[in-house]
Amino acid sequence: MAKLQGFEFWSDTLKQARYVVAPMVDQSELAWRLLSRRHGAQLCYTPMLHAQVFVRDANYRKENLYNEVCEEDRPLITQVRIHTDQRLANEKLSVPITCKIRVFKEMEKTIRYAQMLEKAGCQLLTVHGRTKDQKGAMTGIASWEHIKAVRKAVNIPVFANGNIQHLSDVERCIQETGVQGVMSAEGNLHNPALFEGRSPPVWEMAEEYLEVVKLYPPCTLSYVRAHLFKLWHHTLQIHQDLREELAKVKTLEGLADVSKQLRLRCQEEIAKGKDAEEKKGDLPFPHWICQPYVRPPPKEPVANGNSQGSEVKKTVCQKRALEDSDRTADTLSKNKQKKRSRNPNKNFCPEQKPKYIKCEQCGNPKGNKCVFNLCRGCCKKKAYKEVADCPSHGLRFKTKAEKRKAEEDEQKKDEQKEDELTETERSSGSPQPLPDSSTELQEQSKAHLLL
Structure with missing residues (x-):
């Protein structure tokens, strides 16, 4: 069967999809995708997969494409970091290739780049209407004008990404840009029911997500925690004690318990009639309703030639210094200050940090005393496969196997003794005396009966 092209691929394989959940690092896992599909x-897309590890490691493929047994998770696009040429990938693979890009400031440069990808074999293009520098505090507003220009310049389906917080934004974006579909990342994380046009109570989405996680493991606990932080973002600004608790718990049940406590506190506020009070803030709804988190816009330079605006913008973009020579805590980020409080001798200076040797399989830092010279993840897989121990990583597969075998051998010996006793009784025709300990107990029982 010939590989589908452009609009035929979008129409037949993707079912003319208009509402799209973006690929998100450690956040668009199977459970979250299924929750999002339930709500419109x-x-x-899968999270980004490491191309080299994906080709080399069967366990990595299995863990990251666990959805192969889940028919509900279709259609699905796998995102890989491709180092090879786009044209070569299109020629060698039997499935259509899609691409996702950010725009350049120059409209013409963006258009030329999009046309180059189309010529190289891209069958569907997603355009994020922000430049590569528009991140974090400098995120700003995405340019739908760039997206519209790309849509007019290419002959393949285009998805738009940026400025999507409500379903009304989706419809408006499609009308203004002419794209075939709209992709959401941040909006989806704060409200997975965005494509339904609903803003449900946070606990409704949180509890449903936790149920999906139980039904479709495996799911890394850090993923679940991050999703709950996003869903409960506005509420956690008020209930700071539970924010700390959510960061500390180490089990899925613990995360579910914190979410339950947040729900009970919100319901208590509702019972006391605090709905109107909560609307006085900047949020359009009370904090317990799923709604987007809107970052404050970046400060722009003053137009009258005063350099003060430029200095302000420079201050916003500039990262904190790691530390002074006297290790002043004020120069560290809040996260690093917390780490310093737990470990006063911790070193945050990159020049003085030791250079780690890379794992032979995945490239992550290997364990210093690992018997296989691997990181913990790769070491665990190898040790399990070869039934070996790695003390530095706390893995005892060989020890446990030997202990199990010893217990089984002991059990077999006991069974063999019992069989021998039974055989002796059969051959003599009369019951044999029990071992000493049993004989003593038998005599004691007789004595009790005589009394």
């Missing part, structure tokens, strides 16, 4: 999403 028509197409999802």
Whole structure:
């Protein structure tokens, strides 16, 4: 069967999907995709996969494409970091290639780049209407004008990404840009029911997500925690004690318990009639309703030639210094200050940090005393496969196997003794005396009966 091209691929394989959940690092895992599909999403992407590890490691493929047994998770696009040429990938692979780009400041440069990808074999293009510098505090507003220009310049389906916080934004974006679909990342994380046009109570989405996680493991605990932080973002600004608790718990049940406590506190506020009070803030709804987190816009330079605006913008973009020579805590980020409080001798200076040797399989730092010279993840897989121990990583597969075998051998010996006793009784025709300890107990029982 010939590989589908452009609009035929979008129409037949992707079912003319318009509502799309973006690929998100450690956040668009199977459970979250299924939750989003239940609430209106028509197409999802996997998180970005490491191309080299994906080709080399069967366990990595299995863990990251666990959805192969889940028919609900279709259609699905896998996102890989491709180092090879786009044209070569299109020629060698039997499935259509899609691409996702950010725009350049120059409209013409963006258009030329999009046309180059189309010529190289891209069958569907997603355009994020922000430049590569528009991140974090400098995120700003995405340019739908750039997206519209790209849509007019290419002959393949285009998805738009940026400025999507409500379903009304989706419809408006499609009308203004002419794209075939709209992708959401941040909006989806704060409200997975965005494509339904609903803003449900946070606990409704949180509890449903936790149920999906139980039904479709495996799911890394850090993923679940991050999702709950996003869903409960506005509420956690008020209930700081539970924010700390959510960061500390180490089990899925613990995360579910914190979410339950947040729900009970919100319901208590509702019972006391605090709905109107909560609307006085900047949020359009009370904090317990799913709604987007809107970052404050970046400060722009003053137009009258005063350099003060430029200095302000420079201050916003500039990262904190790691530390002074006298290790002043004020120069560290809040996260590093917390780490310093737990470990006063911790070193945050990159020049003085030791250079780690890379794992032979995945490239992550290997364990210093690992018997296989691997990171913990790769070491665990190898040790399990070869039934070996790695003390530095706390893995005892060989020890446990030997202990199990010893217990089984002991059990077999006991069974063999019992069989021998039974055989002796059969051959003599009369019951044999029990071992000493049993004989003593038998005599004691007789004595009790005589009394």
